[in-house]
Amino acid sequence: MQTIKTDLLVIGAGSGGLSVAAGAAQMGADVTLLEAGEMGGDCLNYGCVPSKALLAAAKAAHAQAEAARYGIADVAPQVDYDAVMAHVHGVIDQIAPVDSQERFEGLGVRVIRETGRFKDMDTVIAGDHEITARRIVVATGSSPFVPPIPGLETVPYLTNESLWELRDRPEHLLIIGGGPIGLEMAQAHRRLGCKVTVIEAAKALSKDDPEAAALVLERLRAEGVDIIEGQGAKAVRGSAGAIEVETDGHIYRGTHILVAVGRRANIAALDLPRAGVETTKTGIKVDDRLRTTNSKVFAIGDVTGGLQFTHVAGYQAGIVIQQALFAKPTRQSMSHIPWATYTDPELAQVGLTEAQARDTHGDTLEVVRFDYHHNDRAIAERRDTGWIKAMVVKGRPVGVTIVGAQAGDIAATWSLILANRMKMSQVSAMVAPYPVVAEVTKRVAGAYFSPRLFDNEWVKRVVRTVQRWVP
Template sequence: MKKYDIAVIGGGAGGLTAAIGAVQFGAKTALIEKDPEPGGDCLHYGCVPSKAYIKAAKELRDAKKAAEEFGLGLSGAPDFSVVKSRVQDAIAEIQPHDDRKRLRSLGIDEYHGTASLKTKNEISIDTGETIYAKRIVIATGSSPMIPPIAGLEDISYLTNETIFSIDRVPLKLVVLGSGPVGIELAQAMSRFGSDVTVIDHSGLMEKEEPEIRELAHHLLSEEMTFMFNRKVTKAQKKAEKIGLTVEGDSGTTQEIECNALLIAAGRKPNVKEMGLEKAGVDVKDGKIVVNKKMQTSVSTIFACGDVTGEYPFTHAAGQEGKTVVANAVFGVKQSVDYTHTPYTIYTDPEVFHLGLTEKEARDEYGDNIHVYRSDARHVDRFTAERNKTGLVKIITDKKGAILGAHAIGTLAGDWMQEVVFAKQHGHKIKDFSSVIHPYPSHGEMVSKAADQYWQKRLFEGKVPKLTETYIKWLR
């Protein structure tokens, strides 16, 4: 039986970070991955292919808008095989960063197979091998959650794991779920030419600020149909179509038809048939329970990424993987902290989220907060590009420390990064006013929000009277 310092089960973002970090620090490391190549959901079925879809869809939308505005003729349907090729090319270019050959070159022993725990230190692989490790890291990710819908097993439906393999755009598409996965793909497919309807049991972007949520709903409604506070209770095959029974909160039902159904109703951690109970690993609500050190109920076993259900984003999994290395390899008792971890919903325009919302801040701090806003209509770059849709909202405590920052706008996930840096390193909102942004840039949205801090300090209250007196005295 081979013995290791660290054995990682799963080659997604969290698992790769843990494995590569461990081996680079000198730990004898093994990685077990069931798929042909590592990379996880993000590379093969999530972040990378979806962004390729989104980019291609935006180019088509922009081409149509430009043709109309400049009086050009544009006809015909897009060649969807080009879109599919783009997806595969993007995956192929990124794959070498994570492939088995590179892992071996780093000194990692990589195994191709499905793993399960035999004990708190032993892993059984379905190839017939068993390995021993002082520390085990579970990073098996998540998979699409399929809701209990009558007749669903009798139809062919899409998930994020299969939609990138389709050969043509469905004439009518129903998307079940309006979370980031569902809404991003819904907008992309609409721009490719599909008539899209989104159905959700709640509403759109309910974790976001009300004004951002409302603006996003208004803009997205121009490209697709929403059916909120509804659920699909039955599905059946109807010739070349799919028939769906949709039930509202009041119990009323209606029948709709589509050519394809995309299920994006959430994710479930991959914990089944892993032998967690044999090792004594606690699982609650289908998620592996971990402490802030990413340690499970068993001291020798850690977990990171979607399998914990904590923060289902690739960048968070990478952050957790680093925490695992610190604790599992060095025992430094480092804790993971999501306080400064942002996320972006990659619709067009993008929606950015960092920290507390205004409501959350008021619940925690009462009225001892300040809220600063800026609007894209007052930023020259947005005006010059004839796209004046966007806003920024920054929430601080009474001393100006950043509690939360939220935005919607073109590439908001990029130009809001300076706020992430500022929050993480303890800078206050006033500091943005002294940051020089190239003119004209989208980032002026942030500095204009910060300017309001000085406007309140310098032009309200006692300060204006004092400065007036001082100026008169100088004269």
């Protein structure tokens, strides 16, 4: 058994773990990184990167099929699904060196490709290594949750991890789960020529603003995606190429089935009780400083059971670095965290939804909106379906919902606004280059001030007085 003593031990080489390891090593700490699977974790290999690459291919196919609105003849796209997947893996390969073992060893990180399990409060066993660390960061991420649906284990089902192994286009893809992953993959495969049926036990996109979600669902249905809500899968049966999903009184048939009902924290192999680390139903228990019940151990990213986004793990990595390296007590805040669903139209949220804001702020809340069909760039590109809605309390935005073109990009600006507790007066002072879709941010701020300026009799009296008496 090889004994290693290190300043910082990071368990998991996904986005959060890699951010901690790179930052700490470059600032002079002795860092050891454990990863038994693929460097880059779920985001690079199975999640964000391949899914967005597939969406890009689907967008290209859809552009051919919907070109007439620009005066160009529609063309039925000739989709080579194997070539599409080659494109997806090419994107992964292009990004992979940034997350590679070689790069991190070049930064001074000791990389061990083994699974880690706790021996005691500050010691982890990984293969034939016994590692003792001053601080430990658990960043093991999550895996697809596969529900106990009778018969599911007997059919060749797909998850976001195995989907990318397909080389032949599914004729009819059944998707269990109407969340962001399920609907992104539904629209992508429909645009690539597949029949698609989404089966959701409750409401599709149930965590998002209902009005915004309805706009997305309307578009998907218009494109031919069959979205079934309020019907849970009761049983699955069949074989490759002929699969059935039974709900209450209905049977849906397809050739392939994708399970996209959520994710589960990767904690089973860690032997956490030996380290005195408590867990919850969704993952590792942490406080607002991301400390576990063992003061030497932090946890970040999906494994904490909170918001499961790559950018959240990266944000939390910075919080942990400040504490582990500089002993600076730093707390996370979720009030400015954005998230987006990359369907067409996109749907993004920063801060509170309208329903959450009403529950929190009551009558002090003002809701203002601006529609995309008044944005010149959106009109020019025939992408003017959508709107932005800001929730404002005493002149300060507490949340924004965006549904429409580039919603995810626009949400980044609003994360900055909320993180710095800016007022709508400051937002209105921005100047956007004309014409851009992102101008909707300034225009929704204008919508907040318009009634105060144009419907205000006192303002009108002041203007008339100035015009009458000031030379």
